[in-house]
């Protein structure tokens with residue numbers, strides 16, 4: 438059997454161990470320490486946002502953002518339906534109801550027109566959402582200026598889920614800039630990783646200080662342990678921050694490489710009938726964190742799942758595009774204005790109420806989309822193996 442090609446494995450740059458050794462030498466084997474401070478400062482500089490707090494995951498970062506905004510029972514929060522579940526579970530942690538908004542065909546990100554319509558409808562009913570959480574999908578920024586201007590009109594804050602978009606640019610600015618706050622992830626599959634971790638950034642220093650306080654069990658200033666409110670154990674460890682510091686130095690090289698990988702696949706596959714690629718919006722530079730293709734089963738002769746299984750048989754890991762949130766069994770979706778594909782006839786035990794606004798574009802992208810291996814350490818021979826395997830499927 439050929440060596441396994443993973444979807445997006447970690448790729449260390451070389452300095453990480455040296456920084457870990459420095460962390461050991463300082464004996465800050467703890468969720469605080471000089472590496473955490475240095476990593477936060479360096480990260481804030483890279484994204485061009487004033488304040489940052491390093492956390493145990495991107496999900497934790499989103500949860501703190503929701504908590505900071507006072508999201509709670511009875512509230513709604515709008516989010517992309519085409520995303521990873523960690524983007525929306527924090528809404529549910531806070532007891533609020535997610536409203537899943539369909540993707541835009543041209544960017545695959547939250548559709549600003551649907552957002553504008555739904556906000557207008559909610560404003561008329563006197564029931565605006567507490568926040569809007571658009572995801573920068575697979576390393577492509579949302580149309581931030583448009584989304585912020587739509588939301589500003591109603592005074593609704595935008596929290597950017599930029600977990601997949603570190604290194605992406607929007608009109609020359611970094612992903613997440615322009616939102617009230619932005620979330621990043623350093624999970625093992627991301628463009629840079631700390632094995633697990635996240636960052637919450639904002640221009641609002643008080644917002645970040647509050648998140649830092651809550652991430653450390655909301656411990657008040659007292660010699661004993663005093664808690665006027667309840668917090669979380671969400672801080673990033675000093676050891677993982679050392680990895681992050683080493684990884685951050687590689688970020689531009691990693692973005693160059695993910696874009697090269699995308700170009701290599703596109704050159705080899707774009708003439709194949711039935712295969713198309715995730716579009717890049719004209720307003721920015723996507724990182725192409727993952728190269729994503731659409732497979733039209735009629736024109737290609739085989740569907741997405743058959744291709745995925747054929748790649749798996751050759752020890753190549755590929756994944757379907759995210760299954761939309763409005764199709765997830767964890768949610769009971771009030772689909773009166775959704776696509777109707779999932780109806781709310783189930784009990785609520787262990788499931789959570791949600792609403793859907795549209796959904797057909799996300800469903801189509803899920804049905805036909807496939808993420809190809811995009812690890813930045815992949816060789817040309819690895820890429821050729823994937824390409825050959827995809828082309829082979831035409832004759833299945």
Ligand SMILES: Cc1ncc(COP(=O)(O)O)c(C=O)c1O
Nearest residue numbers: 494495496521523524600622624
């Ligand atoms: C869009 C999106 N949001 C949120 C998350 C959650 O991040 P984490 O895994 O660090 O909790 C991820 C990735 O893992 C993601 O892809």
